[in-house]
Structure formats: C-alpha cells, structure tokens
Amino acid sequence: xxxxxxxxxxxxxxxxxxxxxxxxxxxxxxxxxxxxxxxxxxxxxxxxxxxxxxxxxxxxxxxxxxxxxxxxxxxxxxxxxxxxxxxxxxxxxxxxxxxxxxxxxxxxxxxxxxxxxxxxxxxxxxxxxxxxxxxxxxxxxxxxxxxxxxxxxxxxxxxxxxxxxxxxxxxxxxxxxxxxxxxxxxxxxxxxxxxxxxxxxxxxxxxxxxxxxxxxxxxxxxxxxxxxxxxxxxxxxxxxxxxxxxxxxxxxxxxxxxxxxxxxxxxxxxxxxxxxxxxxxxxx
Amino acid sequence: xxxxxxxxxxxxxxxxxxxxxxxxxxxxxxxxxxxxxxxxxxxxxxxxxxxxxxxxxxxxxxxxxxxxxxxxxxxxxxxxxxxxxxxxxxxxxxxxxxxxxxxxxxxxxxxxxxxxxxxxxxxxxxxxxxxxxxxxxxxxxxxxxxxxxxxxxxxxxxxxxxxxxxxxxxxxxxxxxxxxxxxxxxxxxxxxxxxxxxxxxxxxxxxxxxxxxxxxxxxxxxxxxxxxxxxxxxxxxxxxxxxxxxxxxxxxxxxxxxxxxxxxxxxxxxxxxxxxxxxxxxxxxxxxxxxxxxxxxxxxxxxxxxxxxxxxxxxxxxxxxxxxxxxxxxxxxxxxxxxxxxxxxxxxxxxxxxxxxxxxxxxxxxxxxxxxxxxxxxxxxxxxxxxxxxxxxxxxxxxxxxxxxxxxxxxxxxxxxx
Numbered sequence: 270x271x272x273x274x275x276x277x278x279x280x281x282x283x284x285x286x287x288x289x290x291x292x293x294x295x296x297x298x299x300x301x302x303x304x305x306x307x308x309x310x311x312x313x314x315x316x317x318x319x320x321x322x323x324x325x326x327x328x329x330x331x332x333x334x335x336x337x338x339x340x341x342x343x344x345x346x347x348x349x350x351x352x353x354x355x356x357x358x359x360x361x362x363x364x365x366x367x368x369x370x371x372x373x374x375x376x377x378x379x380x381x382x383x384x385x386x387x388x389x390x391x392x393x394x395x396x397x398x399x400x401x402x403x404x405x406x407x408x409x410x411x412x413x414x415x416x417x418x419x420x421x422x423x424x425x426x427x428x429x430x431x432x433x434x435x436x437x438x439x440x441x442x443x444x445x446x447x448x449x450x451x452x453x454x455x456x457x458x459x460x461x462x463x464x465x466x467x468x469x470x471x472x473x474x475x476x477x478x479x480x481x482x483x484x485x486x487x488x489x490x491x492x493x494x495x496x497x498x499x500x501x502x503x504x505x506x507x508x509x510x511x512x513x514x515x516x517x518x519x520x521x522x523x524x525x526x527x528x529x530x531x532x533x534x535x536x537x538x539x540x541x542x543x544x545x546x547x548x549x550x551x552x553x
Numbered sequence: 554x555x556x557x558x559x560x561x562x563x564x565x566x567x568x569x570x571x572x573x574x575x576x577x578x579x580x581x582x583x584x585x586x587x588x589x590x591x592x593x594x595x596x597x598x599x600x601x602x603x604x605x606x607x608x609x610x611x612x613x614x615x616x617x618x619x620x621x622x623x624x625x626x627x628x629x630x631x632x633x634x635x636x637x638x639x640x641x642x643x644x645x646x647x648x649x650x651x652x653x654x655x656x657x658x659x660x661x662x663x664x665x666x667x668x669x670x671x672x673x674x675x676x677x678x679x680x681x682x683x684x685x686x687x688x689x690x691x692x693x694x695x696x697x698x699x700x701x702x703x704x705x706x707x708x709x710x711x712x713x714x715x716x717x718x719x720x721x722x723x724x725x726x727x728x729x730x731x732x733x734x735x736x737x738x739x740x741x742x743x744x745x746x747x748x749x750x751x752x753x754x755x756x757x758x759x760x761x762x763x764x765x766x767x768x769x770x771x772x773x774x775x776x777x778x779x780x781x782x783x784x785x786x787x788x789x790x791x792x793x794x795x796x797x798x799x800x801x802x803x804x805x806x807x808x809x810x811x812x813x814x815x816x817x818x819x820x821x822x823x824x825x826x827x828x829x830x831x832x833x834x835x836x837x838x839x840x841x842x843x844x845x846x847x848x849x850x851x852x853x854x855x856x857x858x859x860x861x862x863x864x865x866x867x868x869x870x871x872x873x874x875x876x877x878x879x880x881x882x883x884x885x886x887x888x889x890x891x892x893x894x895x896x897x898x899x900x901x902x903x904x905x906x907x908x909x910x911x912x913x914x915x916x917x918x919x920x921x922x923x924x925x926x927x928x929x930x931x932x933x934x935x936x937x938x939x940x941x942x943x944x945x946x947x948x949x950x951x952x953x954x955x956x957x958x959x960x961x962x963x964x965x966x967x968x969x970x971x
Contacts (some may be wrong), residue, residue, distance in 0.1 A: 309699045394830040497817045512665040
C-alpha cells in the first residue's frame, strides 16, 4: 500500500506548486481575457471572444515579427552554439568544466545590464563603428542600434548558453568508440560526423532549439533596449497593455494567443523533427 | 499659437559647459555609471482625469482620531532627494525636528509599473508598505484618484505649504484645490540637442521633422508627450484639443516616423543616446539636461517657440497608509524654504517654493570656488526658475476622461508601437 502511494507523495510538492502558480493563474487569466471594461469602472465577465480577434488583427505585424526574430535568433544561436559545444565536448580535454563555466559566466551579470552594455558597444560613434567609419568601410549614416539586426543579435547573445548546454550534454554522452568504429569502417571524418555524431546529438539540438526559440519569441527586453520604432515585439505590446494601459483583458488575450501559437509551433516541430523520427530518418 | 516676445537667450542660458560641479546627484549618477538608469526619475508627464472633490466630511472622517506614530515609510524615485554618502541630510533633519523616523526607499522607476504594483494591493485594501509616495500628474495619478486610492489631505495641517508654495503649484488642473496631492518638484519637457553634430540653433518643434536629421531624432514613448508636441507644432493648445486635432497630430507623427526621421521612442534612456551621438536632437526633460551640462557635457536645451510642456511630480498618501499624520507632517515640512533649498540644490528640477532662488543665491555668496559657480548657475538657470514669459509658453497636459483616454491611446499608440 505504502509503496503505491510513495510516488504520488513525491510528486505532491511539485504538483501543488504547479497548481498554485501555473494552473490557477492560467485559469484566472483565461477568465480575464474575455472580460470587458476598464480599470477605473471595473472589469466584468462578458465572455467577449472578440478580445482575441481584436488583439490578433491589431497586432498581427508584431506577432509575425516576433516569430521571425525568434526563428532568426534560434538559427543563429544554433550555428554559433553547435561548434562551441562540439569543441568543448571533444577537444575540451581536462578543462571542460572551465570552458562550461566560461559559457555560463555572463549569467552572473544581470540580463538587462548585459543588454545595456551592447548599446555602448554599438553606439553610432562608439568604439566599434567609429573606427570603421573613419576608415571609410562604412557610410557615415550607418547604424546598428534600433535595427532588426541589433535585436536579433541581442537575442542570440542572451540565449546562446541555452543552446550550447543541451547540445554539449548530448555530445558529451557519445561514446568515442562509436566514432572510432566509424573511422575503422573507412568513414571519412566528415561522414563520421554526419552519419554518427550529428544524429546522436540531435536530441540536444532539439532541446536547445526549444529552450532558445520560446523565450526569444516572447522576449521584450532586447527590443526595448536595442530596438527602434520598427522592431516592437509582441512582448512589448503585452507589457504596454498590462502596465501602461491597464487593459488586462487585452493583455491576457494577447498572452493566450502567443501561448497557443508557440504550443502549436512546438508540436509541429516535435512532429516533424521528433527526435526518434529524426534518428530513424538519418540512420537510414 | 502666437509666439510671445521673449528673450531667447534666457531660455538657452545653459550655453557654456562647466568642468565639474560639486553637486552630489551628479556624483551619484557617475558612480552608478549608468545615467540612463539613474535618470529614471524624471517620469513621464501625462495628466489624467480630474475627479470631483470628496465630500467635506471625508477629510474630517478620515483624519479624526489619527495620530502621529513617529515613523514614516516614503517611496520615491531614484536620486530624487539630497544624499551625502549613504545618508539623507534632509530626512535626518526632519527626524531631529519632528521625532519622526523615516524609512526611505527609491522604489519608483516609472508611473505605469508603480501603479501596476500597488493597484491590486490598494484594490484589496492592503498596506502597500508606504505612507507617502511621489507620482507624476498623469494618467496613473488620475486613475489612483478616481479609484479612491488616495487620502484627501487635511489642509489645516499644511500651513507651511499654504504659506510658501508658488502660485503655480497650488490648485493645479489635475488636482483642483490640492485635495489629494502637493507638489514635490516640477520639470519642463522641451528639446535638447548636441551641438557637436547640430550646427544650427534648434528653436522649434518643427525642427524635429527636419529631414536633415533623419534617423537622429529622439522622441518620447509616452503618448501624451508626443501628442502634445505634435499639437503644439500644429498651433493647437493641448489642453483644448479636440479628437479631430488628435487625428491630425497623430498623422503628423506618423509622417515623421514613416520618413525614418525618428530613431527611437525613448523612455528615460535618451540622455546617454544624446551624449553618445546616437541621436542629435531629442525631446528632453529640463533637469536631465541641466545635470549633463553641469557635469561638462556640451548639450543645449530649448523651450520651443511653439511652446513646451510642464509636468509636476506629486506627494500623495495611499489610502492604506499606516502613518498618514507623519506623512502629512513631512509634506508640510519640505515647504520650509531652507529645506526646499537643500532639496533644490541637489535635485535640479523646478522647486515648488519660489523663495529658494534667493536662498540659493545667498548660499552661493557664502560658498567659494566650484560650489559658488555651481550654485550661481543653479539660481540663474531658466530651467530651474523659469521666467514668467517662459512659463506663459509652457502648457500643461490635457485632462482626459476614461473614455476619451481610450480614444486618445487608440489614436496615438500605433505611432510608437508599429
């Protein structure tokens, strides 16, 4: 009897935590998202589903832009992060943990502060652009801040460790003898990588993409610090609705649309590239 | 709007940068290394709706039986009170004079997020942890009043305010009769520019539309701030603007944005961008620019010919305050001219007590070297003590009702949020 209860007891604290701080607020927000009114006269439940269509119509540009930035940032993080993870896992030698610490080191500085530092680095007359302009390599009016490139760059920079770490874990687990066996069977270095290492690391890539794409898409700090008028993301809109307009229904509706869109994206992604399927496809 | 005759030089009195002043707010800013974060104190200048004054009895009903408890919990903006090292001289003096101990926190970064934080607690009638707070006249202060979140003040206990506050600081449109608030400091929203990049004198709001400065113009993100400037440039007094005027103003702002002239709609991080050269011409708050100039930056500030706007940060007592009498005592205390002077010499915005100008001059006479120069600059600055002619060109913000506020936001928010 006791043995049957034990697992439930173990899951109880975590379950209660999720219930209190995830499920209850979600239900509450869902209820808010169909309400009507304003903060002064009060909000009343009107089951107004038009809140959703209104929000979607008014802010479709920002939704699409966020998706674009999230995907671009994720792609960039993958391109940058995979080689780093590979190098640490296979060439890191005795200092692996030091390199991992270096990857994590930026996290010891506040997220906002790191982003603000970019503003200093990328200033129009700053230490990076001024010399290039003086050398005639860039036109005088050229600027990086307040462009999509700055926002995507900031997103990539801030979430890069979330891409590196899961890929590293996947690569680290690969038995070196598997690679040796491939080479013994006359696989070239390239073939050994594409046929053996890459497929075995895909679960890490899968996790890394999820862990970076989701927060990047809903991020608002980078767009507000590094972006300009044409770089507003959906996170910024939600923040404005909640904090500036105190229009809680609109903010809640936007949040749910974002959540639903991301869940749909994740499921589609998992279905298309589900790790097992991928393994099977690539192994063939 | 006609452009009244005035001495333009007076408004641009801050022409010569100084090497380095002694005022400690600047040191604090420099020590923080992030003036953008530090300068968050200036607030957005928006004004909310006015509300009917509470019934006469409400004041008596609230204050009867309330007693001084000897403690005060004060929430203010960063770098918005005089500071010497880790100590607050004015607060210490207050404790000495009244026996009230003050817990001071720089808890407020901007009005919207502050209101968002306290709104649920006040709605639930819970203590927000403070007895006194400072909010800018604007939408959120208006909401706090309309929702009954603020205590109606007992003016029989505010004799120093009555005696010393400047006429402009009494009975403001956003709070007739100072029912809920008394001013802490005021400031001007005008235009700042960096003469390193701009080789002409900026005098008009229209200059913010000049294609010469494409991609180098900074505007403010607050909808009332940009709306007011666009309205003034169209010759409309923001206080009396109609919905049709709003639409014309929004179209003008959209035009400026679509032409790629606006680099960014800034919150309070424009100062760094202006100093670094990311923007050359920018909407700005007087105190911020005064600070930068006093620190040696070569920046200019101008109240545009078409007019500028003036905002006020106000002290108010949340309805769940535990020590309201202590809060009221402090509100009255800061209107003593010597106290107001100590605050003005540090904060560098417009003090609500006109008598401070002479007292700062006196302090300057008694000081020497850099201190003297610095205090003289302060006492003579039209940004701290605007002349009557300048004040005449400054407009306050339109008071919006609940529904018109929604219409207003729907017209202007798409400009900044595209």
